[in-house]
Amino acid sequence: MFPSQVLSIKTTGLPFIIILSALMAVTSLSTDIYLPAMPVMAKDLQGNAELTVTGFLIGFCIAQLIWGPLSDHFGRRMPLFVGMVLFVIGSVGCALSSDIVQIVFWRVFQALGACTGPMLARAMIRDLYSRTRAAHMLSTLMMVMAIAPIAGPLLGGQMITVTSWHSIFWLLGIIGTLMLISVFWLPETLPEEKRVQASLYGALCNYYQLLTNAKFMCFTLCLTFYYVAAYAFITGSPFVYITYFGVDPQHYGWLFAFNIVGVMALSIVNRRLVHRYPLEALLKFAIFVAALAAVVLAAATGLGFGGISLIVGAVFIFFCMNGIISATSTVCALDAAPNIAGSASALIGALQYGSGIISSLLLALFSDGTPWTMGWIMATFTVASAVMALTMQATKAGSEQSTIKN
Template sequence: MTSRSSTFTPAASTETGPEIPSELRLALILGALSALGPLTIDMYLPSFPALARSLGVNIAAVQLTLATYLAGLAVGQLAYGPLADRFGRRLPLLAGLGLYIAASLVCAVTTNLPALATARFIQALGGCSGMVISRTVVRDHFDERGSARLYSSLMLVMGVAPILAPLLGSQVLLVASWRAIFLALALAGTAALFLIALTLPESLPVQHRQRHSLAAILRTFGGLVRERRFLRLSIAGGTTQAAMFAYISGSPFVFIELFHVSPQRYPFIFGANALGLIAASQLNRWLVVRLGVIRVFRGAVVVALLAHATLWLSVRLDAGLLFMLPALFVGIASGGLILPNVTAAAMAPFSATAGSASALLGTLQMTCGALASTAVSILADGTALPMVTVMLTCAVLASILVAPERPAPPPAGSLRPT
């Protein structure tokens, strides 16, 4: 049987329940799986200028391939939640990875932008299986505080990907074309598939699986949408991720084209911000034990708002990289204190429908990311202002969503407590 305490003891597989892996083993497996997402997003960023020249389009058009990938993540997650609740965690995950591998190979041989954008959308439909099911597996084993701690561990493992991915991509470009990047992603997907097949036990026993009709599934999603707390926390996490995706989408142009940072040096700026995210996520493991999940992410949202406001002012006043980079670092790093906690707090009440809750949470968050990435592309004006404006807007929305709600006023004529 799975444990719902903040820690659990490894147990061998029995007839009554699945094998429960150790916390460290689970963090390594799910972290490697979760790293596939940022690897897929970040590895091809240094190739934006070369890809644009190869396909005969501008960089703003190439940025839309990131938006289509995020849209695929948003759409695909809705399917994997109910599938994971009905068929268990492993089967939908392995099928999704197979689709991801096939789409990555198609990306490598496309000859025009619409075909690449379509292949990226399909690639996301497969890749998002890991995002949904990794959150679901964590919820299978942990309560709110334990989940927050494990999500922080996952960010440590998967945080290596945003550091290495652009660096790997830039090195690939030294010896091959942008197409080789997608071949490398297909190889990474294949490695993930074998890792899951060989090491991740099923965490949802057959007797706990739900075989609901489409109408029942829609009712489940409807019930989740009506949960005000779940909705606010999910979208707050979504706007935090949206600020990151605005940065991811806009940073190749801002740094490589506008500030003339070479494609080989750009990954070091990107990696420094990712290190900040990792460090904050590990600080979060200590903070949630002492301050609690809610207090930590509310404080971090305020820090993010101040950092993004400073970043916007530095661009508006043309202060240069010396002022931009520290504000950008703090703004991105604050996500390490926000995302694990809003995810844990949003998922905590939903043990029976963890797959569907994870799917809807992911869809809402990726929709925010797709909108932010698209906005950066549409607003492109040859400056850094579109990127930082979208980031600041996301930070403002997050601060509104996590603000404490005012208690409802007492009914007219009722006695006030004395």
């Protein structure tokens, strides 16, 4: 068992926000920090270093589906503790790897633990707060965690100039150890009387309940489709910026960071908006702005006008909306399944991060040597996300009419 709750921090204090933000940032940091070192890793390990990203995402998606029901049954702290231990072990394994097979294996192992951070941070917020307050808190967490994808590539790029890529994974091991220690100060947000008492098999059956929950799936698919588009940019942008437009690799990180600054800015704004407007209305507005930006991007890349400036501008607007879309869609989805928030958060995370696999496959299959492939993938799935937002509204209206008739 864990130490006495006397050591726990207050759930309304800055330390609580910082720890949850750091837990949510573990995933981004685990991938983004070593991106500048991938060419060197591929040479040293004599293999395709991109497999380390694929392996991490696969492990991340699958493991969440196990940890979710476990957290509903045993509480949030125990899975977080075990997860951080696995993350540290996986990081050390990556640092000691000498070939591509070894490091891909340890990246999968690392993901088994890393996934507990963002998944259970979301669940803990839902345990503690009502939907509006939860959206406010998630916007705050996203604002803080956005530092990771900005600092990660910049830090990794500097480290690789003075030391080997192994040191990056040693650093991740140290960060994981600090996160492990911080878990002891987190309160248990799911009291025993609210935990799922069914067997693990019964808890896993909750996924069927979630998949057949129309309201939950509308919000979840809205977020998933948006992230397919987002990962299309994350995966395709190195080719578009560096290879196609000839941007210096040292400046690529700044172009990427430019988008994250937009996410942080909208997250700050969203903290106020959630108290003034319905979450569904905010989500609908944000996703339609993102869809418009993605369609403009697809048209520009397809017709070959606007150049890199238009692409950078359209992508910036697209990513800015993430500050609203992620917070509102997550809270609304969790609100549709409050009694199994752990499983719900796990399924949201599995689909959200698994969307990156879809993006990478589509880019590999349909790449034509121009930015057009990235453009049409982003537009297609952002429009699909907007369609889900319309479906969500229709479902809500239908349920209201049914209630009035009854």
